[in-house]
Amino acid sequence: MENTTYQPNPAPVAQLKTNRGLGKFILLTIVTLGIYSIVYFSSISSDINIIASRYDGKKTMHFCLMSFIVAPITLGIYGIVWYHQMSNRIGAELKRRGIDYSFGAKDFWLWDILGVLIIVGPFIYVHKLSKAMNLLAEDFNARG
Numbered sequence: 001m002e003n004t005t006y007q008p009n010p011a012p013v014a015q016l017k018t019n020r021g022l023g024k025f026i027l028l029t030i031v032t033l034g035i036y037s038i039v040y041f042s043s044i045s046s047d048i049n050i051i052a053s054r055y056d057g058k059k060t061m062h063f064c065l066m067s068f069i070v071a072p073i074t075l076g077i078y079g080i081v082w083y084h085q086m087s088n089r090i091g092a093e094l095k096r097r098g099i100d101y102s103f104g105a106k107d108f109w110l111w112d113i114l115g116v117l118i119i120v121g122p123f124i125y126v127h128k129l130s131k132a133m134n135l136l137a138e139d140f141n142a143r144g
Contacts, residue, residue, distance in 0.1 A: 016137035
């Protein structure tokens, strides 16, 4: 008799999206009159919870709950806090997984907040966010 032991597969059952990008974000947001941006950030908040929660013990509030209920109650302040924390969490997970890409709360403040002054800043933030999430999703899809 052959003695075989069970080897669990570390790869996840479901695969996360790895095709986020700035061009797609801009085009679909225009075509859907802004609805795609809600879908985009909702999937970011869900995916970072799937990827990082078992390692850091945190849970990012769903984007819709934040943007439609909590942010208006706090006069928009929690929206800024949410983006800061989410960006920081993505950066920490990139570092934990050993992925060589720089992203974090500093990118949110530099590109999304201060970048408004040069008009293209928020677009650079979405590009960096998309790339960071694609890298995390690719790593998660391969290693769990």
